[in-house]
Amino acid sequence: MSGRDFDHPDVVLVPHGPMLLRGAESVQDLEGTVHAVDRPVVALCRCEKSSRLPWCDGTHKVIPRS
Amino acid sequence: MRLPKPRGGLSEWLVARLAEPELSGSAPGADSWDDESISLWTLHELSFRGFEDADDRAEWDPDLLGVRRDLETALEDRLRARWAEAGVDATPALADVPTALEDLVATDDGPSLADFVRRRADRDQVLELLRQRSVYHLKESDPSAFVVPRLPVRAKAALVALQFDEYGDGDPNRLHSHLFARGLEAVGLRAEYGAYVDDAVPENLEMNNAGSLFGLHRRLRGAAMGHLAAFEMTSSLPSRKMVQGLDRLGLEGPMSDYYDEHVEADAIHEHLAARDICGTLADDEPDQAAEILFGAFTCLDVEARFATAMLGAWEDQR
Ligand code: FES
Ligand SMILES: [Fe+2]
Ligand SMILES: [Fe+2]
Numbered sequence: 038m039s040g041r042d043f044d045h046p047d048v049v050l051v052p053h054g055p056m057l058l059r060g061a062e063s064v065q066d067l068e069g070t071v072h073a074v075d076r077p078v079v080a081l082c083r084c085e086k087s088s089r090l091p092w093c094d095g096t097h098k099v100i101p102r103s
Numbered sequence: 104m105r106l107p108k109p110r111g112g113l114s115e116w117l118v119a120r121l122a123e124p125e126l127s128g129s130a131p132g133a134d135s136w137d138d139e140s141i142s143l144w145t146l147h148e149l150s151f152r153g154f155e156d157a158d159d160r161a162e163w164d165p166d167l168l169g170v171r172r173d174l175e176t177a178l179e180d181r182l183r184a185r186w187a188e189a190g191v192d193a194t195p196a197l198a199d200v201p202t203a204l205e206d207l208v209a210t211d212d213g214p215s216l217a218d219f220v221r222r223r224a225d226r227d228q229v230l231e232l233l234r235q236r237s238v239y240h241l242k243e244s245d246p247s248a249f250v251v252p253r254l255p256v257r258a259k260a261a262l263v264a265l266q267f268d269e270y271g272d273g274d275p276n277r278l279h280s281h282l283f284a285r286g287l288e289a290v291g292l293r294a295e296y297g298a299y300v301d302d303a304v305p306e307n308l309e310m311n312n313a314g315s316l317f318g319l320h321r322r323l324r325g326a327a328m329g330h331l332a333a334f335e336m337t338s339s340l341p342s343r344k345m346v347q348g349l350d351r352l353g354l355e356g357p358m359s360d361y362y363d364e365h366v367e368a369d370a371i372h373e374h375l376a377a378r379d380i381c382g383t384l385a386d387d388e389p390d391q392a393a394e395i396l397f398g399a400f401t402c403l404d405v406e407a408r409f410a411t412a413m414l415g416a417w418e419d420q421r
Binding site for chain 1: 256257264267268272339340343366367368369370371373374375378
């Protein structure tokens with residue numbers, strides 16, 4: 038058996054959704070503020086409509102898809 | 104926690120038998136849905152935290168397991184009948200299980216308690232809702248924890264990653280059910296595990312029983328994970344509405360912090376659950392695909408029934 042049988046990327050882009058990021062310790066937002074990360078995986082907003090940037094809060098789901 | 108109050112002949116027999124294992128005689132039939140629901144809830148609880156006034160060995164007592172099996176069969180039949188009646192295509196292409204879950208969630212048209220809390224609920228109604236919700240939130244992800252050993256490699260790793268977050272990422276202060284307990288205390292409610300079970304309406308008990316049924320049976324692992332996915336996928340936006348409603352009523356603080364945590368956490372969990380857990384499970388065990396959707400449907404369905412009951416009762420009081 039090889040050492041790695043499964044794809045397990047650190048970054049996953051969710052279609053019409055956020056970017057999942059694994060194993061990060063900190064994230065800098067658009068204003069330059071650095072946020073500490075205290076979870077194994079975080080979801081970063083890509084639609085820029087989240088009420089708590091840089092994190093996704095699910096708002097992308099209620100935005101009409103163009 | 105102490106044994107709950109009986110709600111009919113069966114639960115009366117059960118509570119007596121749990122307190123006094125030497126009691127002989129067989130279980131009577133249930134008098135009502137309420138009686139049935141509290142009985143099954145009590146029997147399941149023996150596998151979670153148990154009761155201080157019940158014999159711990161009752162969990163594996165063959166007579167009680169017989170009663171539990173009958174109640175579980177009736178519940179599962181009811182849930183499957185509703186699923187069949189909904190007429191959803193339960194044979195997604197395997198690669199599409201996450202999309203099928205999204206579609207199921209998107210077409211859910213059950214009433215939203217979070218909307219009501221955000222806009223109109225008064226303080227008493229919110230406190231009543233929190234008492235009802237405490238039956239679930241003080242257990243939160245425990246039923247899913249039973250599923251870990253029953254999953255193939257990828258789904259197992261993903262479920263544990265999700266659960267790690269539910270259980271506070273190693274910090275007991277951040278454990279979700281503990282955050283809810285702190286929230287209850289802060290709004291002046293009782294925070295002990297199971298404190299409000301006697302107040303739980305049958306729709307609420309059934310919602311909890313369905314989750315425990317799925318979690319406790321290996322056979323139902325797909326349904327358990329579909330249930331988890333649907334729960335996570337319908338949590339972050341409603342949690343935000345709960346925060347707005349609690350703040351509107353001056354209940355900010357630890358209780359709104361609990362919901363606030365879920366805005367962010369469940370925006371992550373929904374993807375872990377739909378893609379990394381359910382998607383890979385369906386890929387590895389194709390016969391679980393339809394079960395995943397059944398579980399997801401059930402999660403939405405029991406919540407809709409609970410919401411309808413609560414909103415209906417409040418409407419009647421006006
Ligand atoms: S990507 Fe989810 S809120 Fe923006
Ligand atoms: Fe949680
Ligand atoms: Fe979650």
